Amino acid sequence: MGPSHPATHGTIKFNLKLDGEKVLDCDVEVGYLHRGFDKSCEQATWTQVIPYTDRLNYASPLINNVGYALAVEKLIGVETPPRCQYIRVIVSELSRIFDHLTCCGMSCSELGAITVGFYMIEARELIMRIMENLTGARLTVTYVRIGGLKHDLVHDFAEQVAQAFKTIRKLLTDCDHLLSRNRIFIDRMSNVGVISQETALNYSLTGPILRATGVNYDVRKAFPYLVYDQMDFAVPLGSKGDNYDRFVCRMQEIEQSMGIVEQALEKLPVGPVWIDDPRFVLPEKEKVYNSIEGLMHHFKIIMEGIHVPAGETYLAVEGGNGELGFYLVSDGGGRPYRIRVRPPCFIAMGAFHEMIKGYMVADIVPTFGMINMIGGECDR
C-alpha cells in the first residue's frame, strides 16, 4: 500500500502481509521525503536554520520555530523578555490547534465524513488567516528568531483571535454533533488501532497517542518551558488507547489550547520582544544605515552568523504530535556542528505495525490518520 495512495495523506509505503482482508504484519517504509535536513543545517548559519525548521512539521511550523530558538537560546544561555515568551506561547498554541484540526479533519474526511472535514478546514483557515496577518506567510512562517521574534503582534491581534475562536467553537460543536454519537464513525474508530500503555511506552510514543493510553506525559507540564507553568490548562487523557481516544484527546486539546491563548492574551505584558544583546540581535535599519557599529554588527551577523558558544544541549517542546526535541552541538562557530530533531511521528511510525496487526486493511486509514504522520518531519 503506497507510497502514493489516495487514502493516505503522506508519501509512505506499507508492505503488508495479508490473510484476505486481515493484516498479519506490516513493514513501514519511510524516507520518501528525505532531503537531508541535518546535513543542510550544518551548511547554514544558526539563523538560516529557522526556515528549514518550518518545513519539518508543516502543520505546526511555529512550534518548530519556537523549539529550535529555545534550544539555541539554552545553548547561548539567554532568556527572552516576558512579552516574547507570552507571544511564543500564543503562536505555539495556535499552531497546535491548526495541527489537530488538520489531523482530525483529514482523518474524518477519509472516513467519509466530508462535512466534518470541510468544517474543520474552515476552522483551520481562520487560524491560518491569523497567522498570515501576523507573519506574512501561510505555511512557511519563519516568525521566531534566536533571541526574539521577527516583530511584535499586529495591533488588532486579540480581536482577530476572539472572533476566530467564536466561529471555531461553533464549528467544533457542529462537528461534535455530527460525530460523537455517529454509529459509522464510532464503529470505524473505537477499538481500532489499540495499543496498550506498556507497549506505547516501550515504543517511545509521545503526544496524543501516548496520552490516549492514559499516560499523563505532556512536555508542557513535565518540563515546563516558556510561561506554561503560569497557564491553567488540563491534559486530556484517554483510557483504551484506540483511535477514538486519540481523536477525543486531540479535540479536547484544541479546547485547552484555545483557553491557553485566551489566558496568555489577557496576561500579555508590555515590553520589548527582543533580548538586549547586539551579539545576537540584528540592529535596527536606522542604525545600520547611520552608524558604523550598526553596519558592522549587521554585516557580522549576516555573513558569519551569530556565535554560539561550544557545547551541546537537548531541549524538547510539546509539538502537535508529541515530544519535539532538538539536540544541538556547537563548536563555537557561526554554523551548527550538528542538529538533530527528535521527530515524534517518525517514532510513531516505528510502532505502526503494533497498532495495525490483526485489524483490517481498511483500518489502516483511520489509524494512520490519527498518527498524523507529516512527511517533512518524519523523513527530514
Place this chain on the structure above:
Amino acid sequence: MSNANPRISYIREKLDSKIIEVQQAHGDDVLLLDRSGLRASFLVLKTDTQLGYDFLSDITAVDYWQKKEPRFEVVYQILSIMNHQRLRIRVPVPESDPTVESLTPLWRGANFLEREVWDLFGIRFIDHPDLRRILLYDEFQGFPLRKDYPVNLWQPRVPEREVAGTFVDERSHNKLLRLKKSLGGKI
C-alpha cells in the same frame, strides 16, 4: 559540581566502572559511558527503582571527524516519566570498529532510531533484529551525515526495482534507459 546531586552520585555508585565522565551541560545531566556492557548499564538505569529511567526518548550520533578521538559518539536521551528527570548518555565509538550494542531488547522503539543512525552514520548495532537503511535506499553508497561525506556529492539513479508481489511498469525502466542515453551517462 555534579557530586552534589544525589541522583548522579547514586548512578556513580551503580555503574562505577562503566562511567567515563559525568558532566553538567546547561542544566542537563550528561553521562559518558563505556560501550562495553552498554545494554547492562541501560538495564540498570531502566529497572532500578530509585532511578526509573523507563522511557527512551531519542538515539542519535555525532561525528567528530578530525576533532576528537574516538571519532563517533552515540547519544541517548532517556527520561523518567514518573520523576520528570532527563538524562543524556554519550557513548564514544571509535572509527576502526563502529559498533554498539543494540537497545532493542530493552526498548522496541530503539528499532527505528538505531536503523536511522546506521543509515546516516554507518554505526552498527549488535543484535539489532533488522538493521537496514531506513531513510535512504538500499543502493545508496556511503553514510551522508559523516563529516567526510561531501554535501554536494551526487549518487547515480537506480532503476525501479521489483518487489515481490507488486506490479512494476516496464515502461518506466525503458524511460530511464532512454534518459540515461540522452544525457550521455551524466546520471
